[in-house]
Amino acid sequence: MSESLKVPTMAEFMAQGKQPEVLFWVGCAGSFDDRAKKITKAFVKLLNKAGVEFAVLGTEESCTGDPAKRAGNEFLFQMQAVTNIEVLNAYEVKKIVTACPHCFNTIKNEYPELGGNYEVMHHTQFLKTLLDDGRLTVEGGKFKGKRITFHDPCYLGRANNVYEAPRELILKLEAELVEMKNCRRNGLCCGAGGAQMFKDAEKGDKEVNVARTEQALDVKPEIIAAGCPFCNTMMTDGVKAKEKESDVEVVDIAELIANAQDL
Amino acid sequence: MQYLSNILFAILLIVGIGFFAKNVKKLIRNIKLGRDLDVNDHKSERWKNMAMIALGQSKMVRRPIAGILHAIVYVGFIIINIEVLEIVIDGLFGTHRIFSSIGNLYGVLIGAFEILAILVFVSVILFWIRRNIIKLKRFWKSEMTSWPKNDANYILYFEMVLMTLFIVMNATDSHFQDMNSGNLISQFVAPWFNGLSEGTIHFIERGAWWIHIVGIFIFLNYLYFSKHLHILLAFPNTYYGKINPKGQLDNLEAVTKEVKMMMDPNIDPFAAPAAGTEGEVPAKFGASDVQDLNWVQLLNAYTCTECGRCTSECPANQTGKKLSPRKIMMDTRDRLEEVGKNIDANNGEFKEDGKQLLDDYITKEELWACTSCNACVEACPVSIDPLSIILDMRRYLVMEQSAAPVELNNMMTNIENNGAPWPYNQMDRLNWKNE
Numbered sequence: 091m092s093e094s095l096k097v098p099t100m101a102e103f104m105a106q107g108k109q110p111e112v113l114f115w116v117g118c119a120g121s122f123d124d125r126a127k128k129i130t131k132a133f134v135k136l137l138n139k140a141g142v143e144f145a146v147l148g149t150e151e152s153c154t155g156d157p158a159k160r161a162g163n164e165f166l167f168q169m170q171a172v173t174n175i176e177v178l179n180a181y182e183v184k185k186i187v188t189a190c191p192h193c194f195n196t197i198k199n200e201y202p203e204l205g206g207n208y209e210v211m212h213h214t215q216f217l218k219t220l221l222d223d224g225r226l227t228v229e230g231g232k233f234k235g236k237r238i239t240f241h242d243p244c245y246l247g248r249a250n251n252v253y254e255a256p257r258e259l260i261l262k263l264e265a266e267l268v269e270m271k272n273c274r275r276n277g278l279c280c281g282a283g284g285a286q287m288f289k290d291a292e293k294g295d296k297e298v299n300v301a302r303t304e305q306a307l308d309v310k311p312e313i314i315a316a317g318c319p320f321c322n323t324m325m326t327d328g329v330k331a332k333e334k335e336s337d338v339e340v341v342d343i344a345e346l347i348a349n350a351q352d353l
Numbered sequence: 354m355q356y357l358s359n360i361l362f363a364i365l366l367i368v369g370i371g372f373f374a375k376n377v378k379k380l381i382r383n384i385k386l387g388r389d390l391d392v393n394d395h396k397s398e399r400w401k402n403m404a405m406i407a408l409g410q411s412k413m414v415r416r417p418i419a420g421i422l423h424a425i426v427y428v429g430f431i432i433i434n435i436e437v438l439e440i441v442i443d444g445l446f447g448t449h450r451i452f453s454s455i456g457n458l459y460g461v462l463i464g465a466f467e468i469l470a471i472l473v474f475v476s477v478i479l480f481w482i483r484r485n486i487i488k489l490k491r492f493w494k495s496e497m498t499s500w501p502k503n504d505a506n507y508i509l510y511f512e513m514v515l516m517t518l519f520i521v522m523n524a525t526d527s528h529f530q531d532m533n534s535g536n537l538i539s540q541f542v543a544p545w546f547n548g549l550s551e552g553t554i555h556f557i558e559r560g561a562w563w564i565h566i567v568g569i570f571i572f573l574n575y576l577y578f579s580k581h582l583h584i585l586l587a588f589p590n591t592y593y594g595k596i597n598p599k600g601q602l603d604n605l606e607a608v609t610k611e612v613k614m615m616m617d618p619n620i621d622p623f624a625a626p627a628a629g630t631e632g633e634v635p636a637k638f639g640a641s642d643v644q645d646l647n648w649v650q651l652l653n654a655y656t657c658t659e660c661g662r663c664t665s666e667c668p669a670n671q672t673g674k675k676l677s678p679r680k681i682m683m684d685t686r687d688r689l690e691e692v693g694k695n696i697d698a699n700n701g702e703f704k705e706d707g708k709q710l711l712d713d714y715i716t717k718e719e720l721w722a723c724t725s726c727n728a729c730v731e732a733c734p735v736s737i738d739p740l741s742i743i744l745d746m747r748r749y750l751v752m753e754q755s756a757a758p759v760e761l762n763n764m765m766t767n768i769e770n771n772g773a774p775w776p777y778n779q780m781d782r783l784n785w786k787n788e
Contacts, residue, residue, distance in 0.1 A: 095786060097783070097786045099783070116782070116785075118772075118773040118774055118775065120785075121773070121777075121781075121782045121783070121784075121785060122773060122775055122777045122781075122782075122785075123775075127785040127788065130785055131785065146783065148782060148783040149779055149780050149781075149782050149783060151772075151782055152772030152773070152779060153768045153772050153773050153774060155768070157764060157765075157768070157774050158764075158765050158768055159602060160602070160725050160744070160747075161747060161751060161757060161761045161764070161765065162639065162744065162746075162747030162748040162749075162750055162751035162752065162757065163748075163751045163752065163757070163765050164604070164605045164608045164638065164639075164748055164752065165608055165611070165612065165752060166765055166768060166769060168604065168605075168608050168609060168612040169612055169615070169616075169769075170768065170772070172612055172613075172616055173616075195598075195600040195601070198598075199597065199598050199600055199601035200601055200602065200604060203604050204604060204609065244600075244724070244725075244726040244727060244728075245600050248599055248600075248726065248727040248728070248730075248731050249598060249599050249600025249601075249727055250598050250599075250600050251598070275731055276666070276728075276731070278668055278671075278728070279668040279724045279726035279728065281668060281724060282724070283724040283725045283726050284723050284724045284725030284726070285725075285761055285764065286724050287774075288760055288761060288763075288764035288774055289721070289758050289760040289761050289764075290760065291672075291674070291722070292669070292674045292675065292676070292718050292721060292722040293673075293674070293675075293718075294669070294672045294673030294674040294722075295672060295673030296671075296672040296673060297672065298668045298669070298671075298672050298724065300672075301668065301671060301672050302668075
């Protein structure tokens with residue numbers, strides 16, 4: 091299937107003297123994490139299907155610096171930010187889409203002060219505009235009537251007040267959207283943010299991802315929809331910890347849309 | 354002799370307000386110990402936030418029971434204070450119910466105050482039951498022992514006593530009862546005093562009147578020492594609260610300067626410092642003590658009323674970790690008070706006391722448990738931002754002390770070396786395309 095993916099780089103566009111419509115910021119998880127790479131590919135398939143002229147930075151992309159900043163290493167964050175901004179500005183990038191809410195938040199909110207001003211969209215927002223503009227169509231297909239609950243990523247929801255785009259996409263699948271006890275601005279964290287992804291948790295009586303997964307399982311979903319590669323990992327681990335992996339799947343919204351079309 | 358009570362009242366008023374003013378001055382001085390922060394932007398949005406969040410209680414009512422009870426006490430507090438104005442004028446000039454000359458409206462006003470007083474009384478009792486009988490979890494966390502626990506109850510007792518005195522004062526005021534206008538509640542209390550001599554009833558009325566106003570002055574001066582300070586500071590705090598998206602954490606300017614220097618090939622790293630800057634101490638990165646925080650963060654600490662909504666929403670706290678955002682705020686205030694007292698005791702200069710906010714109050718274990726999810730910030734009904742303090746303290750740990758947990762150091766080394774938090778080569782970043 092991989093041969094069918096068209097993934098041009100900014101360098102290739104530049105060589106042809108062209109500008110893509112949008113830059114797809116893949117992010118570290120989307121580039122290297124085995125689970126997240128599937129999300130990346132699902133999103134690319136959708137971009138290809140909709141005929142979006144996009145490009146990636148490829149080997150010129152580097153960590154936004156989000157985990158370093160949240161861990162307290164402002165130096166490393168700003169070094170990463172300034173380097174990335176130099177690359178993005180050299181390519182005269184105007185619009186960026188990313189499937190990672192951490193990259194989304196950092197580039198959108200923390201780069202402007204350092205000289206990087208772009209229109210930044212989360213992939214759920216971008217997919218929604220593709221559907222709204224009729225560039226992409228989606229039918230319920232295999233998700234029709236399925237119970238799906240959406241886990242709000244902190245860095246998309248509370249951090250940036252994006253709550254509806256991912257939900258509207260789920261509804262487009264004609265699925266039954268069920269909400270957890272804590273949702274939208276009250277959403278409970280998956281436990282990965284603030285650089286927690288990269289360390290063991292402090293001593294406590296439970297893991298955060300297990301607590302959140304329990305909330306999800308309480309509403310008896312067939313699918314837990316995620317919009318963040320890190321949430322995806324945490325919820326997947328949570329489902330495993332509860333030994334529910336045969337009943338409940340953790341799937342990114344981009345994968346849902348792509349799978350609905352059997353892409 | 355006939356002016357004795359007027360003079361006594363004037364002295365009381367001056368002492369009560371004088372002490373309060375002195376404490377407000379101290380409060381402002383302590384807040385100004387924080388670093389400067391430019392908050393002159395977004396004026397209209399800030400006014401709107403203050404109107405909605407502080408005046409309009411918009412975030413309080415997200416928890417409807419506590420929110421509605423609180424709204425009653427809050428409205429009662431503001432409106433009943435109109436009555437205090439009359440008490441002050443009467444006290445100073447020896448008049449009696451000076452506003453009663455405005456006619457029917459007076460009855461309407463006092464009637465409204467009486468109803469509010471009863472509603473406040475009932476609400477306060479319910480608050481007390483939630484705290485002490487139902488024992489809501491957030492009021493019984495580990496930081497809510499001794500003073501914080503007692504403080505909360507003292508405030509409730511204060512309000513119960515003040516409201517009772519207000520009703521008794523009206524009930525035993527025969528002149529007011531004879532007017533039979535506005536004594537909506539007190540007319541039912543008045544008969545309790547039947548059978549007492551006129552002199553005794555008058556004595557009770559005067560007693561209730563004096564204890565009521567003295568109680569208000571005591572309460573006013575209690576504020577500085579109490580979590581109840583939020584009734585004043587909620588207003589500036591919501592005005593100066595965060596305007597940017599919650600996910601946006603500030604970029605340290607001192608770091609930006611250094612990073613720009615590092616990246617600029619035209620700057621000679623071995624150059625002598627510019628003339629006049631030799632003695633300058635390089636900026637300290639992050640915060641280990643209250644003076645390293647900015648003044649809005651310190652205002653946040655004084656504004657916190659320890660309701661614990663932040664802590665009850667915190668994923669780390671919910672899963673048994675030591676972190677409690679409320680404790681972060683309480684510790685910051687306690688340490689700031691300690692620093693303030695130190696300054697008072699040493700003629701206006703802070704004398705090194707071998708303590709600091711980090712370790713002596715807030716432990717590393719608490720700081721590293723935060724997921725930066727902003728649940729605490731979202732939950733706070735008065736726009737306090739505990740996350741910003743946690744981040745500033747992490748910055749100190751990492752940039753001044755290199756004291757990050759080992760796994761985080763590995764993550765950061767990976768970012769430095771290969772541009773990803775994991776040990777993958779940057780040149781392999783597009784490999785997924787062909788997998």
